[in-house]
Amino acid sequence: MQILLILSSADPEIKWNTVRFGNFLLTEGEDVTLFLNGPAVDLYAGDSETFPIAEQAKLFDLSEGVLVA
Template sequence: MQILIILSSNSPEIKWNAVRFGNFLLNAGEEVTIFLNGPGVNLYDGDSEQFPISGEVKLFALSDGLLAA
């Protein structure tokens, strides 16, 4: 199944959870695209120890997930 996640928030927690959810779906064998919209385009803003967005994005890309903006 092809799944599209639309990310339009600048909240670090929401961005981190959206990419984590994408990784979960990729591990389940789904095809996943995350579309960055509006404030969500700045995906790495808010990357921190509490919300390691960059680590999740790296795993997402290495697992053949697709980011679109």
């Protein structure tokens, strides 16, 4: 199944959880596209030890997820 996730929040926790959810869907065999809109275009803003957005984004890319901004 093809799944589109739309992320439009600048909140680091929401960005982190969205990418984590995308990674979960990829491990379940789904085709996932993550569309960044508005303030979410700066995906790595807010990356921290608490919310490791960059780490999840790298895993998303390596798992063949599609990122569109």
